[in-house]
Amino acid sequence: MPLSVPGLPALPPELAGPVAVELAKPVHTIPPPGALPGGCRYEPKWDGYRLVIVRDGSSTRLWSKQGRDLTDRFPDVAAAALAQVPAGSVIDGEVVIWNGDRLDFGLLQRRMVTSAARIAAQAAATPASYVAFDLLAAGGQDLRGRTLGRRRAVLDELAGRWTPPLQLSPVTADPTEARQWFDDFRTAGVEGLVVKGAASRYAPGRREWLKVKSWESTEVLAGGVIGPLERPSQLVAGRYRDGELVVVGRTSPLSPRQAAELAAVLRPAAADHPWPDRIGTGRFGGGRLSVPLIRVEPSVVVEISADTALQAGVFRHPLRFLRTRPDLRPEDLPPI
Numbered sequence: 001m002p003l004s005v006p007g008l009p010a011l012p013p014e015l016a017g018p019v020a021v022e023l024a025k026p027v028h029t030i031p032p033p034g035a036l037p038g039g040c041r042y043e044p045k046w047d048g049y050r051l052v053i054v055r056d057g058s059s060t061r062l063w064s065k066q067g068r069d070l071t072d073r074f075p076d077v078a079a080a081a082l083a084q085v086p087a088g089s090v091i092d093g094e095v096v097i098w099n100g101d102r103l104d105f106g107l108l109q110r111r112m113v114t115s116a117a118r119i120a121a122q123a124a125a126t127p128a129s130y131v132a133f134d135l136l137a138a139g140g141q142d143l144r145g146r147t148l149g150r151r152r153a154v155l156d157e158l159a160g161r162w163t164p165p166l167q168l169s170p171v172t173a174d175p176t177e178a179r180q181w182f183d184d185f186r187t188a189g190v191e192g193l194v195v196k197g198a199a200s201r202y203a204p205g206r207r208e209w210l211k212v213k214s215w216e217s218t219e220v221l222a223g224g225v226i227g228p229l230e231r232p233s234q235l236v237a238g239r240y241r242d243g244e245l246v247v248v249g250r251t252s253p254l255s256p257r258q259a260a261e262l263a264a265v266l267r268p269a270a271a272d273h274p275w276p277d278r279i280g281t282g283r284f285g286g287g288r289l290s291v292p293l294i295r296v297e298p299s300v301v302v303e304i305s306a307d308t309a310l311q312a313g314v315f316r317h318p319l320r321f322l323r324t325r326p327d328l329r330p331e332d333l334p335p336i
Contacts, residue, residue, distance in 0.1 A: 010056070012142045015090045017054040018067035019136065020204035022092075024194055024211040030182065031195050031210055033175055038199025041148060042178035043171050045191040045211055046131050047103045048096035051077070053130070055085045062095075073111045076123040077130045080166050088140035089158070093132035093169065103189035105316065132159060133169040133194075136202060144202035151202070173198070186214045191307055213307045219325060219333055220248060222266060222300040224275055224293045230263050235321055236279060238298055239336045245274055245298055248336065249306070249315035258321050262302075265324055269295035301328040 014020070033040050050065040051074070060082040062071045071078050074095055085091065097107040107126045114122050135155040136144050143151050152171065159168040172178055182193055192213040200208060223238030223245055235251045254262070278290040305320040 011054070011088065011090065011137055011140055014204075015054065015137050015142060016056070017052070017061050017069070018063045019052040019054065019090060019092075021050060021052060021065055022134075022203050022209060023205065023207045024209035025207040027195075027210045027212050030175065030178060030193060030212050033173065036195065036197030036200065036210070038147065038149065038197050039173055040175070041152075041171050041173055041196050041198050042175070042181070043133055043169050043194045043196070044181055044185055045194045045213070046094040046096050046169070047105055047189050047191050048094040048131070049108055051093060051095040051130065052136075053077075053081045053085060053089070053091040053093070053132075055081055055087055055089045055091075057087045060085070072116060072119065074123075074128050074130075075119060076127050076165055080130070080164075084162050084166055086139070086158070088137060089135070090137035091132050091155070092134035092136055093130055095128050095130050097126055097128050099126070101188060105189075127165060129165045129167060131167055131169045133171070134202065144204070147199050147201065148196050149198040182212075182214055186216060190214070215305045215307050215320070217303055217305050217322060219301050219303055219328060220319075221245070221298045221330055221333065222262065222296055222302050222324075223247065223273075223298050224269075224279070224295045225262070225266065226250070226279070226291055226293065227259075229266060229268065229294050229296070232259050232262055232266075232294070235262060235302065235319075236275075236293060237302065237304065237315075237319060238275075239333060240330075241336045246336070247275065247279070247314070249304075249317075249319045250279075251304065251321045252318040254321055261324060262300075262321075265300050265326070267297045267299070269297050273298070299330060301325040301330065301333065 031040055052063045054061045060078050062074055062078055064070050077095055096103050135151050138154055178193055195210040220237035222235055224236040225232035227233035233253055237249045238245045239248045273295040275295050277293055279293040280290050303322040303325050305322055306315050307317055
């Protein structure tokens with residue numbers, strides 16, 4: 001039965017949905033314990049969609065970070081929240097989908113484009129999970145003015161009654177444990193850590209949290225460049241999928257030294273290179289704007305640094321060029 005509170009006062013208008021969320025700014029290293037007010041609290045950075053659960057007296061709505069109502073996209077999460085979350089609650093968290101032992105962002109995106117008639121079947125085949133990490137209201141009362149430590153204590157008590165797909169994100173004040181999460185959770189697709197101050201209040205729209213992404217090196221094929229071949233500005237990376245060379249990402253802008261290192265080993269592609277002569281400037285090479293792509297012979301293996309955000313083997317964020325790998329051949333790279 002849905003939980004309810006007789007005579008519960010209405011939620012404050014700014015928490016009735018859509019809800020403005022606190023944001024995080026990127027940092028390069030894991031902050032020390034005293035870097036934020038009240039001491040740092042470290043949490044995994046989940047590879048999913050930010051989602052706020054608004055549970056009023058009779059229903060549940062799910063709101064994205066951009067203010068979009070996603071209740072119809074995640075009926076499995078909405079039903080669980082209606083049944084398990086008390087009325088008058090507003091919860092901040094992340095919706096994720098597991099594919100085996102790894103998070104799968106592609107399955108999340110499929111929810112966004114699937115027709116309404118097929119959502120139920122998709123939810124049954126690849127159910128979503130909701131990972132809660134903050135509580136903005138309880139019993140109809142706005143908690144955003146309270147410290148993170150106090151909000152988290154109430155959330156911990158609330159989540160003690162939950163069953164899947166609702167779950168509580170782990171948190172630690174121990175930097176050694178946080179470093180272990182940072183290293184060990186990478187293989188599951190967890191992107192790194194989010195760090196918050198235990199004495200901080202919830203600040204909608206402000207970047208007072210910190211995020212540090214987990215990066216690891218891997219190898220790709222040089223499939224093309226943006227800019228002239230003798231002085232490329234970006235490398236377009238490829239891997240083989242079912243025998244076809246596909247674009248898996250592009251690097252951030254190359255330094256003069258990196259451009260020279262690549263220019264020395266790249267050769268123009270033969271006529272059978274499968275890529276087009278232009279590539280989009282958006283994520284995954286899409287978008288309405290495009291730039292010329294200089295195709296190169298896919299015989300040069302390059303080592304890059306990448307975060308853990310993947311979609312069907314494609315890197316969702318820019319890559320960092322590290323070096324060429326003349327000791328490796330294209331056939332040494334596993335297919336995607």
